[in-house]
Amino acid sequence: MLNSQIAESVIDHALSLGADFAELFVEKNETNVVSTLSDEVQSVESGINFGIGLRLVYGSKVLYGYTNKTDQEELLRITSVLAAKDLRDPVSTAKSFDFNQITDIHPARKILSVDAEIESKVAYLMAADRAARAAGKQISKTRGSCMQREQRVEIFNSDGLYTNDKRNYIRANLTAIASDNGEQATGSWNDGGLLGWEIESAIDPQKTGEEAARQALVNLTAKPCPSGRMPVIIGNGFGGVIFHEACGHLLETTSVAKKASVFHDQMGEMIASSIVSAVDDGTMANEWGSINIDDEGMATQRTQLIKDGQLTNFLVDRIGSQQTGFARTGSGRRESYKFAPASRMRNTFIEPGNDKIDDMIASIDRGIYASHMGGGSVQPGTGEFNFAVTEGYYIENGKIQYPVKSATLISTGPKVLKEISMIGQNFSLACGMCGSISGSVPTTVGQATLKVDDILVGGNA
Amino acid sequence: MKTSEITTEQMAEQVLDQVMSAGATGDLIIDEGETLSLKARDGELEEYKVSSSRIFGLRVIKNGHIGTAYSEAVDADALSSLVVQALNNASFVKVEAHENILPNADHLKTDDDLLCPQEQVSIEQKIEMALEIESKLTAKDKVKSVPYNGVQDITSQRHIFSSAGLSALTRSRMCASYAYALVEDGENSAMQGTSQVSRLFSGLNASTVIDKTYEKCIGLLNGKPIPGKHYDVIFDKECQTSVFGVFSMMFSGKAAKDGINPMREKLGSVITDSRLTIYDHPLNADGFGYHLFDAEGSATEKSGLVVNGCLQTLIHNSATASYFDTTTTGHASRGPRSSLGVNLHQVEIAKGSEDLSTLHSGEYLEVSDLTGLHSGANAISGNFSFGASGYLCKDGERIQAVRGITVAGNFYAMLNKISLIGNQQHWNESRSALMPSIRFSDVAISG
Numbered sequence: 001m002l003n004s005q006i007a008e009s010v011i012d013h014a015l016s017l018g019a020d021f022a023e024l025f026v027e028k029n030e031t032n033v034v035s036t037l038s039d040e041v042q043s044v045e046s047g048i049n050f051g052i053g054l055r056l057v058y059g060s061k062v063l064y065g066y067t068n069k070t071d072q073e074e075l076l077r078i079t080s081v082l083a084a085k086d087l088r089d090p091v092s093t094a095k096s097f098d099f100n101q102i103t104d105i106h107p108a109r110k111i112l113s114v115d116a117e118i119e120s121k122v123a124y125l126m127a128a129d130r131a132a133r134a135a136g137k138q139i140s141k142t143r144g145s146c147m148q149r150e151q152r153v154e155i156f157n158s159d160g161l162y163t164n165d166k167r168n169y170i171r172a173n174l175t176a177i178a179s180d181n182g183e184q185a186t187g188s189w190n191d192g193g194l195l196g197w198e199i200e201s202a203i204d205p206q207k208t209g210e211e212a213a214r215q216a217l218v219n220l221t222a223k224p225c226p227s228g229r230m231p232v233i234i235g236n237g238f239g240g241v242i243f244h245e246a247c248g249h250l251l252e253t254t255s256v257a258k259k260a261s262v263f264h265d266q267m268g269e270m271i272a273s274s275i276v277s278a279v280d281d282g283t284m285a286n287e288w289g290s291i292n293i294d295d296e297g298m299a300t301q302r303t304q305l306i307k308d309g310q311l312t313n314f315l316v317d318r319i320g321s322q323q324t325g326f327a328r329t330g331s332g333r334r335e336s337y338k339f340a341p342a343s344r345m346r347n348t349f350i351e352p353g354n355d356k357i358d359d360m361i362a363s364i365d366r367g368i369y370a371s372h373m374g375g376g377s378v379q380p381g382t383g384e385f386n387f388a389v390t391e392g393y394y395i396e397n398g399k400i401q402y403p404v405k406s407a408t409l410i411s412t413g414p415k416v417l418k419e420i421s422m423i424g425q426n427f428s429l430a431c432g433m434c435g436s437i438s439g440s441v442p443t444t445v446g447q448a449t450l451k452v453d454d455i456l457v458g459g460n461a
Numbered sequence: 462m463k464t465s466e467i468t469t470e471q472m473a474e475q476v477l478d479q480v481m482s483a484g485a486t487g488d489l490i491i492d493e494g495e496t497l498s499l500k501a502r503d504g505e506l507e508e509y510k511v512s513s514s515r516i517f518g519l520r521v522i523k524n525g526h527i528g529t530a531y532s533e534a535v536d537a538d539a540l541s542s543l544v545v546q547a548l549n550n551a552s553f554v555k556v557e558a559h560e561n562i563l564p565n566a567d568h569l570k571t572d573d574d575l576l577c578p579q580e581q582v583s584i585e586q587k588i589e590m591a592l593e594i595e596s597k598l599t600a601k602d603k604v605k606s607v608p609y610n611g612v613q614d615i616t617s618q619r620h621i622f623s624s625a626g627l628s629a630l631t632r633s634r635m636c637a638s639y640a641y642a643l644v645e646d647g648e649n650s651a652m653q654g655t656s657q658v659s660r661l662f663s664g665l666n667a668s669t670v671i672d673k674t675y676e677k678c679i680g681l682l683n684g685k686p687i688p689g690k691h692y693d694v695i696f697d698k699e700c701q702t703s704v705f706g707v708f709s710m711m712f713s714g715k716a717a718k719d720g721i722n723p724m725r726e727k728l729g730s731v732i733t734d735s736r737l738t739i740y741d742h743p744l745n746a747d748g749f750g751y752h753l754f755d756a757e758g759s760a761t762e763k764s765g766l767v768v769n770g771c772l773q774t775l776i777h778n779s780a781t782a783s784y785f786d787t788t789t790t791g792h793a794s795r796g797p798r799s800s801l802g803v804n805l806h807q808v809e810i811a812k813g814s815e816d817l818s819t820l821h822s823g824e825y826l827e828v829s830d831l832t833g834l835h836s837g838a839n840a841i842s843g844n845f846s847f848g849a850s851g852y853l854c855k856d857g858e859r860i861q862a863v864r865g866i867t868v869a870g871n872f873y874a875m876l877n878k879i880s881l882i883g884n885q886q887h888w889n890e891s892r893s894a895l896m897p898s899i900r901f902s903d904v905a906i907s908g
Contacts, residue, residue: 028534034553037719043800044550047531048539051514060502064510068533081511085584118553141720177721177841184723184841225846227689227867227907258502260608260643260652338512375836377848381608381643381652384865386833386848408837408846408867456686458846458867460905 187215253320335439518797813882
């Protein structure tokens with residue numbers, strides 16, 4: 001996408017202006033989104049993002065700029081503008097590029113640049129809509145979408161790195177809306193991966209529609225949620241979003257280096273219950289949060305974050321390594337060329353245990369079973385989090401009583417890690433988008449169903 | 462001729478000529494922007510970011526089918542591909558009889574002196590402000606760090622062209638500064654922040670951000686939960702704007718057309734306390750939601766959405782207006798990457814009659830921070846459950862800082878549980894909404 005001689009001249013120019021390090025990130029990103037409303041195609045949107053991000057490092061300072069243009073003059077101009085306040089005599093010279101052809105460990109077949117397969121995606125969404133609406137007369141609408149993206153990147157840097165990668169993303173989702181007597185409730189289903197539309201063979205539209213409808217119908221009958229401090233069982237798959245938000249972000253050097261993480265000085269210490277082991281793994285084949293290389297050109301890896309309760313690793317990017325002294329973990333990620341990379345998660349999960357869900361429920365006198373979680377937010381400095389329960393049930397005397405609505409879970413990451421008392425066997429992963437300092441990137445969360453002994457449940461009963 | 466050698470207008474003309482040659486109509490949005498972003502850490506500049514960007518977003522309508530496509534690459538091949546893609550996308554979409562390119566050949570332009578003022582300010586002055594905010598906040602008692610801070614200067618331009626001859630140009634500038642500080646006292650810690658915006662850098666004041674951020678951090682540092690029960694609640698201006706924003710779908714003509722706006726059947730009905738009047742007021746130039754025209758080039762005006770508790774209108778673009786057999790309200794929205802929709806420009810709630818002492822009489826909870834705003838809300842049902850912090854107050858005095866609580870309920874029901882409305886309006890930090898304080902009664906708090 002960018003002539004390597006132009007890249008070389010820009011990097012040489014940056015070092016001649018005194019930069020310690022210079023990097024070019026070139027990106028072309030094609031996207032196609034098919035959206036449906038019930039049994040009609042509401043829109044098909046497609047587009048191309050293209051640009052070049054230029055990063056210069058002077059000591060601990062990061063200078064970053066980007067442009068849509070590829071001509072040498074524009075790139076040299078941006079380099080000069082960025083360096084204008086930090087000019088000094090050269091402190092290093094650039095190494096010659098040594099092209100590194102990466103091994104694609106996440107191959108895809110039905111990719112966007114070959115065929116967007118719009119008819120096939122429409123057929124899938126229509127079938128899912130029919131399945132949802134067949135599940136109950138209260139299902140009044142569905143909203144569906146299939147997003148496919150093909151991202152090509154090239155990375156050049158003054159250490160002599162020259163590499164490229166192609167990433168194929170696919171994601172489908174369906175939301176069902178149930179209505180009855182003026183009340184409305186929703187349920188949803190989604191799946192995705194780092195692959196092409198061949199995912200179609202793994203996502204049955206009948207199950208897609210039935211699951212979205214089931215959740216919407218349960219929520220339509222849900223009662224206000226009791227509130228207060230109580231034990232909570234958090235479901236598998238997307239339930240892992242709590243670990244991701246409330247703990248995972250605190251293990252990124254983006255917050256560790258700024259001492260904006262409660263864990264910044266706890267390496268090697270017990271930060272979780274001894275039954276908790278957690279991993280961030282970019283190598284899992286074709287998973288939504290997987291990568292071949294990170295956006296700084298480093299091969300991805302499996303990083304053990306917590307082992308038997310003990311903090312064993314942070315997630316480290318180039319600048320984070322420079323600032324904290326920890327070795328890089330291939331975790332430098334960014335949404336696009338518009339962002340400087342930062343340490344980010346990939347597929348992040350708590351490893352499964354041996355407990356049974358029935359035993360967890362039986363152990364609770366008064367609590368909540370949050371079988372499906374929604375999104376939430378976390379305050380990185382304090383670890384305070386807040387998550388919505390999208391499908392939940394009230395438990396009393398060891399038995400599930402009734403579905404509840406509008407429940408929110410509140411606690412802090414460090415506290416919850418220590419309150420996990422049981423972990424089940426039904427491990428699964430779920431995909432999501434993670435927003436942070438370097439934009440929104442695909443990440444996977446995961447866990448088996450687990451029990452937390454004490455969380456504040458917000459409800460309106 | 463290279464695209465770099467022709468003007469934006471000429472490129473737009475080429476694209477729309479291709480659209481019309483294919484027997485279609487269309488409109489093209491061209492967004493361009495330049496941004497400077499500065500962040501400080503440990504008394505030094507940590508990040509210095511400059512950028513320039515341009516994106517073309519095309520909507521075509523052919524035989525009633527609508528397709529959109531966008532591109533950040535703007536060479537001749539990319540622009541031809543843009544037209545081909547949009548037409549191809551349209552071929553898969555249902556016929557939408559109500560959506561058309563408006564017969565609007567106006568040439569519109571906003572006032573640069575008002576929205577995009579220029580000034581003599583050096584980069585050194587901006588760097589100095591970024592460093593001052595970070596270093597002065599860090600120097601304050603109990604402040605451990607200021608992990609998130611910055612100064613920004615953003616200039617953006619939107620040009621809309623249509624096959625009917627519309628040419629509409631808006632340029633705007635926004636300068637901003639912000640800081641989030643982490644404070645610690647023994648076992649307790651808190652992180653809070655504030656921001657400010659201005660169309661001129663000279664309108665920013667570092668001391669304001671420093672003082673307000675510190676005040677918020679220290680105020681909540683030793684906060685504790687309060688017993689769970691139903692309280693009177695006053696959201697501060699940020700939180701109140703956010704809550705109304707989360708449920709703004711209640712005014713959407715698009716959501717009504719799609720059958721997911723619970724207010725669709727309530728037009729002309731009383732839906733809130735009779736003292737509540739909500740406008741959309743895009744012509745108030747003091748705010749950053751100021752718009753003279755919408756994404757279709759339709760003129761905007763002050764609209765009464767809820768007047769004395771009665772839902773007067775939903776907001777429409779030309780397509781949703783046609784569907785409901787009414788006229789556009791000038792609320793069309795569209796970005797380069799998106800289809801035609803609707804959105805509010807600048808919400809204004811009419812002031813009530815209560816002075817501060819009446820508004821703050823007796824016991825109430827002042828909510829100054831909400832978390833989980835989107836994940837904890839369902840705009841279709843109105844149900845919400847947010848994490849919250851703030852102060853338990855009595856007769857206007859803060860008697861206890863409160864953290865670790867949730868506030869939950871149903872927003873649409875809450876609009877009928879208004880106890881008092883203040884007689885002064887306040888802009889939120891981003892100057893997107895102008896509202897008085899509203900005291901809601903009987904709100905469920907869990908602690």
